[in-house]
Amino acid sequence: MSYTSRLTKAIIDLDALVKNYQYISNLSSNSDTIAVIKADAYGHDASKVAQALSSKVNLLAVAFIDEALALRADGIETKVLVLEGPFKESDLELALENNFALMLHSDYQIDWLKSMSPEFSGDIWLKVDTGMNRLGFQVEQVDNVMSQLSAKQIKNLVLCSHFATADQIDCERPVKQLKKLKVLVKKYGCKFSMANSAGILNWPESHGHYNRLGLALYGASPIGESRKSRPLIPAMTLQANIIAIHTVKVGESVGYGNIWQAQRDTRLATVAIGYADGYPRNAKSGTPVYINGSLAPLVGRVSMDMITVDITDLKHTTIGDTVELWGKNLNIDIVAQNSDTINYELLTRVSKRVPRLFVS
Numbered sequence: 022m023s024y025t026s027r028l029t030k031a032i033i034d035l036d037a038l039v040k041n042y043q044y045i046s047n048l049s050s051n052s053d054t055i056a057v058i059k060a061d062a063y064g065h066d067a068s069k070v071a072q073a074l075s076s077k078v079n080l081l082a083v084a085f086i087d088e089a090l091a092l093r094a095d096g097i098e099t100k101v102l103v104l105e106g107p108f109k110e111s112d113l114e115l116a117l118e119n120n121f122a123l124m125l126h127s128d129y130q131i132d133w134l135k136s137m138s139p140e141f142s143g144d145i146w147l148k149v150d151t152g153m154n155r156l157g158f159q160v161e162q163v164d165n166v167m168s169q170l171s172a173k174q175i176k177n178l179v180l181c182s183h184f185a186t187a188d189q190i191d192c193e194r195p196v197k198q199l200k201k202l203k204v205l206v207k208k209y210g211c212k213f214s215m216a217n218s219a220g221i222l223n224w225p226e227s228h229g230h231y232n233r234l235g236l237a238l239y240g241a242s243p244i245g246e247s248r249k250s251r252p253l254i255p256a257m258t259l260q261a262n263i264i265a266i267h268t269v270k271v272g273e274s275v276g277y278g279n280i281w282q283a284q285r286d287t288r289l290a291t292v293a294i295g296y297a298d299g300y301p302r303n304a305k306s307g308t309p310v311y312i313n314g315s316l317a318p319l320v321g322r323v324s325m326d327m328i329t330v331d332i333t334d335l336k337h338t339t340i341g342d343t344v345e346l347w348g349k350n351l352n353i354d355i356v357a358q359n360s361d362t363i364n365y366e367l368l369t370r371v372s373k374r375v376p377r378l379f380v381s
Contacts, residue, residue: 029261029294031371032348033065035073035381037254041238042077044252049221049228055102055214057235058092059084064299064371065239065257068095069379075099080122082233086112089121102146105156106130117143124148124181126156131169144177145170146214149205151182151198160201167209179212179231180205187219187227188244195220199227219243222250241353241364257368258348259375261294263312263340266332275329276321281306288333290317292344295326299371300346301360304328308359311345312338 122144150157212230218237242250
């Protein structure tokens with residue numbers, strides 16, 4: 022029996038996801054736009070997102086093969102790209118059996134590939150390190166790697182790299198990274214993929230045969246507030262409700278650590294959400310929440326299951342009222358900035374104990 026008493030929930034707008042995908046895809050109409058749904062679709066539920074996009078998307082991307090297998094178990098038949106490639110030699114067999122494309126980034130993965138008999142016939146992506154210095158073959162290693170692949174494997178191969186600073190429109194580094202990859206693309210006549218969400222928005226010259234749409238798919242901007250990011254619609258609205266209201270006197274504190282003291286007689290609302298739900302513990306006093314059309318500031322330290330909010334200046338606020346932590350009325354970037362983190366982390370940290378409610 023499934024029973025839910027607490028009203029805390031993450032509302033996932035599947036129609037918003039589709040509209041975000043269509044908007045970004047239209048910015049690069051000559052590219053195949055991949056939907057990146059790793060980390061449970063950035064906290065939005067990978068299977069539900071894949072189903073919603075099934076008629077629009079030719080290729081999904083996840084981080085590792087476990088995530089890809091979970092999609093197949095849920096009946097998702099769309100081709101899947103495994104961005105970190107095989108962690109075990111047996112992953113290559115699983116990739117063939119399940120129609121997974123594999124990103125290869127290290128010599129040991131090439132050795133596994135070569136040891137297969139008959140040869141691996143699935144799609145291969147080759148990760149090139151053009152300056153991220155995280156994964157991938159150095160540019161000068163690519164000739165040697167290519168020499169170890171068969172003509173058939175090279176025929177459908179995709180050369181791929183990853184921007185380190187695509188969100189910085191005035192930075193020279195993306196231009197240099199793209200140039201390095203395009204030299205290899207021209208040399209080998211391969212398809213290529215460079216653009217992530219920020220690359221799609223900021224660097225149209227990086228639009229390749231494939232673009233990798235991650236954060237922007239979910240309606241959060243990878244480049245801050247700009248004309249290009251404004252059409253994006255937040256797909257997740259995180260909500261909780263007020264479970265208690267009381268007043269504290271001047272000088273009294275609230276919550277652990279005595280980090281906030283009332284400067285006036287203050288009406289406080291206790292809200293049923295905390296860091297165990299994914300709301301950031303390091304959110305500072307003053308971080309806004311949205312209640313009944315108005316903003317109210319967080320006060321005191323975030324607890325495991327609760328936060329407290331100053332509602333002194335709000336009228337007609339009562340127990341049971343809905344509080345939006347981020348979503349369509351409150352930009353997640355504001356919460357991230359007040360918590361010394363980024364929108365990616367907030368979305369992916371919403372815990373499993375927060376029910377997802379899917380609407381379209």
